[in-house]
Amino acid sequence: MAFKLGEKSLANLHGVHPDLDKVVHRAIQISPIDFRVNEGLRTIDRQRQLVAIGASKTMRSRHIHGFAVDLIPLVDLDKDGKIETEEMFHWPLYSKLAAAVKQAANELGVQIEWGGDWKKFKDGPHFQLPASKYPDPK
Numbered sequence: 001m002a003f004k005l006g007e008k009s010l011a012n013l014h015g016v017h018p019d020l021d022k023v024v025h026r027a028i029q030i031s032p033i034d035f036r037v038n039e040g041l042r043t044i045d046r047q048r049q050l051v052a053i054g055a056s057k058t059m060r061s062r063h064i065h066g067f068a069v070d071l072i073p074l075v076d077l078d079k080d081g082k083i084e085t086e087e088m089f090h091w092p093l094y095s096k097l098a099a100a101v102k103q104a105a106n107e108l109g110v111q112i113e114w115g116g117d118w119k120k121f122k123d124g125p126h127f128q129l130p131a132s133k134y135p136d137p138k
């Protein structure tokens with residue numbers, strides 16, 4: 001079953017770099033699980049909030065310039081067909097989602113980094129374009 005991005009996900013992609021946008025659109029087509037785009041482009045104020053609560057460790061987030069997205073798997077939590085968002089870091093779902101995003105990026109020739117691969121502060125929802133190829137604007 002092919003999934004489709006909802007209106008909120010599409011709105012959350014506004015301002016995201018076109019290469020990352022293409023990767024997310026391809027990933028939803030090939031993903032074995034449904035997901036939503038939780039966040040894309042972020043303001044500096046939003047980033048400050050996330051740092052203050054410990055949800056981020058840097059003010060140099062790739063989100064600030066549209067080079068990152070946070071994707072959240074959607075799961076059937078109540079077994080009655082109602083889809084709810086799994087906000088907890090459920091690593092088996094993030095691993096499946098990451099495989100789809102990485103496959104989509106590979107198909108499109110776009111380099112991608114997954115926060116789940118980081119050695120410190122693993123971030124399952126986070127996918128970004130590498131700064132080496134997509135530097136922040138000056």
